[in-house]
Amino acid sequence: MGKCIIVMGVSGSGKSTVGKGIADVLGAKFIDGDDLHPRSNIDKMAAGIPLSDDDRAPWLQRINDAAYSLGRKNEHGVIVCSALKKRYRDTLRLGNNNLIFVFLDGEFELIRQRVDQRGGHFMKGSLLRSQFEALERPDCELDVVTIPIDMPLERVIHAAVRDLRSQLSNATLEVVS
Template identity: 60%
Template sequence: MAGESYILMGVSGSGKSLIGSKVAAVLSAKFIDGDDLHPAKNIDKMSEGIPLTDEDRLPWLARLNDASYSLYKKNETGFIVCSSLKKQYRDILRQGSPNVHFLWLDGDYETILARMQRRAGHFMPVGLLKSQFDALECPQEDERDIARIDVNHDIEHVTEQCRQAVLAFRNGQ
């Protein structure tokens, strides 16, 4: 089997980093936190409460695509955190790597807001959550490489749903 990339997508606070690291550990795969690959100017903008533009995101998406391509070429499996809010972003991440799949961590605004208010040590302020929901282009039926995961459950349940989605992708379902 060629290398696989599973992109954990969703708005800020949906649990991408936490769930991604857990499911990667369960499946003995690599974990790449996409937040660590943001250019410094993006981190500074978000820290100041300024939403990123499509132009701001392009270098970041290119870095993430390179990471995915590396996994593919090295025949490795990895879980990559990237909000992937718009279809055009997802299309960039699909380029050059045929085994890219998305795990869409989807939840309601109130639940995610409450989680963001409890977390510490992240550069994304709570005030930008609304802009994330506004920018989100929910995956459509033609995006068959995306599994929707309901995050309005406990961490263990969400992690297991992600594991099951990976197995379904691997079995061609």
């Protein structure tokens, strides 16, 4: 069965960049969960309005469906999704026994600096505090590897791939050279 890696964390933690790096190393399909948001969510975030659980429900279902599709097609993939709350992660797990999460863990100030430096993203820096307030750390969830992001990007990607391989030692993920 195909494996699906969900790269999670608050906005600005590097999910898209790290997720693409992991996908490249593993030769897996890359899906940016931001591309699966309904138009109404994008418009809300662009206006600086935090999303509610009701707003997130159709988005999480789309990501759940993408993970399911990967498994059914026996493909490996990396999907980027904030997955801030345990119930969001549980929604993604529903009907998908092929998931593993990578939690990109960083301090507020480091991530605030990153958010302030990036441009062209619909998620506004003013919403970062609400992301940290919503975050339910996945410390006791067995299908989550936690990667600190206070190191160079290549080291973050290397650490994630190393820990994924360790977690999935019996899986068929192979490195593409």
